[in-house]
Amino acid sequence: MVTRRRAWWVDACVVSFACWLLQGVGVEYSARFFHHAYLSGEASLLHAHAGLLLGVALLGGDRRVLATAFLTSFLHWWWRARLEAPTESYAAGFAVAMVLQWRWTEWCAHWAGGPFRGAHRLKVSGMFRYAAVSLFLFPTGWTLLSALVAWTHGQTPAAVANTAVQLWLAKHVGVGVVTLPFLLLWTDDRLRRALRGRWVAVMTWLCLSVLAAHMLEARPALRWVEVVYDYRALAGVLLGIAMLLWRVEYSMPLLTSTHLVLLHGLTDQAGQAASPPQVVGLLAHLVECNFMVLILAVLFLLNRERKHRYHHLRAMCRHDASSGLDNAHALREAWRTSPKRPAVLGFLLLDQVERVLGSYGWRAQSQLLREIGREMVPLARPYHMGGGKFVLLPLGAEQAGASVGKMEEILRRLQAFVFQWHGAQLRVSPYLGVASCDRAGVEALDECLANACDAALRAREAGEHNPLPCEPSPSGGPDAQERRHRLVAAAEALACVHAGRVELYVQPIVALAGQPSAGFQGEVLCRLRTAQGRLLFPNEFIADLEAGGHASELDIAVIECLFQWLRTHPLAIPGVARLGINLSGKSVASASFRARFAELLRQSPLPHSALCFELTETAVIASQEPALRLFHDLRARGCSLSLDDFGSGMQNFERLRQVPVDSLKIDGQFVRNMQSQSRDLEIVRAAIAVADAHGLTTVAEYVESASLAEQLRCMGVRWGQGYHFGRPEPIAARLLPAAVAPAAAVQ
Numbered sequence: 150m151v152t153r154r155r156a157w158w159v160d161a162c163v164v165s166f167a168c169w170l171l172q173g174v175g176v177e178y179s180a181r182f183f184h185h186a187y188l189s190g191e192a193s194l195l196h197a198h199a200g201l202l203l204g205v206a207l208l209g210g211d212r213r214v215l216a217t218a219f220l221t222s223f224l225h226w227w228w229r230a231r232l233e234a235p236t237e238s239y240a241a242g243f244a245v246a247m248v249l250q251w252r253w254t255e256w257c258a259h260w261a262g263g264p265f266r267g268a269h270r271l272k273v274s275g276m277f278r279y280a281a282v283s284l285f286l287f288p289t290g291w292t293l294l295s296a297l298v299a300w301t302h303g304q305t306p307a308a309v310a311n312t313a314v315q316l317w318l319a320k321h322v323g324v325g326v327v328t329l330p331f332l333l334l335w336t337d338d339r340l341r342r343a344l345r346g347r348w349v350a351v352m353t354w355l356c357l358s359v360l361a362a363h364m365l366e367a368r369p370a371l372r373w374v375e376v377v378y379d380y381r382a383l384a385g386v387l388l389g390i391a392m393l394l395w396r397v398e399y400s401m402p403l404l405t406s407t408h409l410v411l412l413h414g415l416t417d418q419a420g421q422a423a424s425p426p427q428v429v430g431l432l433a434h435l436v437e438c439n440f441m442v443l444i445l446a447v448l449f450l451l452n453r454e455r456k457h458r459y460h461h462l463r464a465m466c467r468h469d470a471s472s473g474l475d476n477a478h479a480l481r482e483a484w485r486t487s488p489k490r491p492a493v494l495g496f497l498l499l500d501q502v503e504r505v506l507g508s509y510g511w512r513a514q515s516q517l518l519r520e521i522g523r524e525m526v527p528l529a530r531p532y533h534m535g536g537g538k539f540v541l542l543p544l545g546a547e548q549a550g551a552s553v554g555k556m557e558e559i560l561r562r563l564q565a566f567v568f569q570w571h572g573a574q575l576r577v578s579p580y581l582g583v584a585s586c587d588r589a590g591v592e593a594l595d596e597c598l599a600n601a602c603d604a605a606l607r608a609r610e611a612g613e614h615n616p617l618p619c620e621p622s623p624s625g626g627p628d629a630q631e632r633r634h635r636l637v638a639a640a641e642a643l644a645c646v647h648a649g650r651v652e653l654y655v656q657p658i659v660a661l662a663g664q665p666s667a668g669f670q671g672e673v674l675c676r677l678r679t680a681q682g683r684l685l686f687p688n689e690f691i692a693d694l695e696a697g698g699h700a701s702e703l704d705i706a707v708i709e710c711l712f713q714w715l716r717t718h719p720l721a722i723p724g725v726a727r728l729g730i731n732l733s734g735k736s737v738a739s740a741s742f743r744a745r746f747a748e749l750l751r752q753s754p755l756p757h758s759a760l761c762f763e764l765t766e767t768a769v770i771a772s773q774e775p776a777l778r779l780f781h782d783l784r785a786r787g788c789s790l791s792l793d794d795f796g797s798g799m800q801n802f803e804r805l806r807q808v809p810v811d812s813l814k815i816d817g818q819f820v821r822n823m824q825s826q827s828r829d830l831e832i833v834r835a836a837i838a839v840a841d842a843h844g845l846t847t848v849a850e851y852v853e854s855a856s857l858a859e860q861l862r863c864m865g866v867r868w869g870q871g872y873h874f875g876r877p878e879p880i881a882a883r884l885l886p887a888a889v890a891p892a893a894a895v896q
Contacts, residue, residue: 165221171197200327209264288320325439378414472518495541496601502537642690661862668726700733761789817851
């Protein structure tokens with residue numbers, strides 16, 4: 150039995166008292182085995198204390214508890230046997246046998262699969278081993294030791310055989326009546342969580358069993374006892390139903406009491422068993438009763454293991470495998486079963502969580518998530534949604550103001566939180582979105598989650614360090630309908646890219662000084678054609694594809710489509726002086742893009758000198774060594790590089806000096822309004838000055854009037870692009886000769 154080391158004597162006293170009680174329980178009969186009377190002629194079919202001693206040994210724990218119980222059993226035997234005046238040698242022999250039986254009990258407990266404590270419990274898979282050792286090997290060892298004492302003190306072989314059979318039956322039945330119910334009671338998960346409740350259940354079972362035994366012993370001639378024994382199969386069925394439906398503290402007393410009734414139904418047969426065939430018949434009936442109890446215990450264990458697997462799977466479904474925190478399934482269940490709807494719901498985004506996984510491994514990330522969960526638990530119940538995403542339900546705050554205050558405190562704690570791992574001190578960047586909960590139901594939860602998540606994403610984009618409330622109105626921010634539309638549009642655009650439904654357009658770039666050009670110079674633009682035939686313009690898909698990390702796929706698709714079109718229409722190649730092709734920052738940062746891009750470049754139908762790749766400002770600022778090598782390789786091949794949308798962000802001039810660009814394209818949002826907005830005019834002048842300082846050619850976008858073109862020319866801008874010079878047209882209409890273009894457009 151598992152006990153605390155400093156209080157082992159408490160358990161020893163309780164077990165010793167229980168053994169003393171059970172030694173007074175008997176199923177008396179007149180033993181006449183092999184036509185020889187047993188001692189005074191009265192024997193018992195049940196040695197219940199032996200079953201309890203084996204049960205205690207199977208539970209393990211402090212060995213002094215079991216040793217004290219054996220000592221108590223010996224003293225109880227000596228007190229009862231002294232009336233018959235046993236010789237000192239017989240008492241000494243019995244004492245030695247008791248010591249050996251103590252050791253034998255420990256060995257049998259080990260062979261039966263014990264100790265059963267903690268996570269190691271008696272299971273159905275171990276029942277054959279338990280039954281073989283406990284019901285047969287254990288009583289056999291006790292019987293041989295006791296028979297050896299009787300034989301060494303001069304008893305006849307018939308008397309020794311009578312003693313041996315009587316003791317084997319009593320120990321065998323004692324194990325069947327007591328050991329299994331005791332083990333099932335003590336190892337029950339629900340009772341184990343409440344130690345006091347477990348003791349109460351065990352002592353209640355013990356007292357009820359003793360009471361039932363004494364009541365049956367006081368009135369041995371009850372007719373219903375024989376009826377129960379005759380219909381023991383029906384009793385077994387009813388007990389099986391009880392094993393499945395009742396709790397262990399109710400089913401085990403019923404099982405033990407029924408077993409005692411069945412034993413009392415065998416007392417007449419036991420008293421008449423004198424010849425070997427009769428002894429064998431009695432043995433068969435006793436084994437049958439014990440095996441019925443064993444089968445019922447197996448049924449109980451099967452049901453318990455089924456419930457355990459169910460609860461284990463349910464817990465796994467409700468908890469994240471890595472962090473152990475509640476997950477989305479637990480959130481939905483809590484939302485559905487909660488009697489009170491929370492005032493607000495928070496959505497937390499943690500940056501750097503994936504980088505911890507990439508830098509320090511899965512164990513570090515799991516520990517980080519667990520520690521972050523502990524930081525939030527006093528104020529809110531966190532639900533881990535995967536990665537660095539959490540949903541927070543405030544604890545104990547029914548008013549919206551108090552709930553938002555808890556969210557602010559959580560954010561302050563996480564901002565000050567330092568994660569330590571193997572000497573490294575790491576921080577995470579938390580962003581929190583808050584949405585009010587106005588309705589109940591699963592649909593309301595989905596809506597709150599969407600609003601809070603959108604607020605958290607906006608907080609991360611804006612670098613907001615306070616909880617950001619959602620803004621469901623169209624005037625305050627994108628509503629749920631617009632978010633869904635953008636998500637569907639992004640998926641539709643990606644499907645177009647994968648299916649190759651890319652249509653190329655070109656827009657001319659013209660020299661402002663009016664000098665003639667050797668061929669067409671312009672920028673390649675793309676449109677996407679949906680499966681329904683609708684044409685998608687860049688403002689409908691570029692931002693969403695870049696946000697989703699699919700910009701490189703679009704860039705590759707445009708280059709592949711352009712080169713394939715030029716191979717199909719070789720007549721267009723001589724008329725091309727230079728074509729500008731856009732590359733995003735995420736594309737040049739991708740190793741797979743660079744490999745595919747280099748392969749396409751080697752197969753280019755155009756001379757490399759006719760290719761100009763337009764880089765976004767983000768690509769230049771965020772470019773790493775591999776991307777810089779790509780830029781220099783393009784220049785070495787003869788390609789041109791242009792910095793697109795210059796002025797739209799904070800330029801890193803040191804990086805600009807490292808990147809070998811040939812020209813700057815001034816952002817059209819400043820060019821368009823420079824004649825009416827002095828600030829835009831100054832920005833354009835500054836861009837021209839930067840280009841001149843670096844020896845770069847300037848290209849102005851959004852040139853929409855002749856006066857604007859003339860003003861730009863006077864300011865030193867060499868090239869212009871915009872509606873004044875030409876709108877975007879399908880590539881066939883612009884690059885192919887007039888006679889060929891209509892047929893190509895049809896194709």
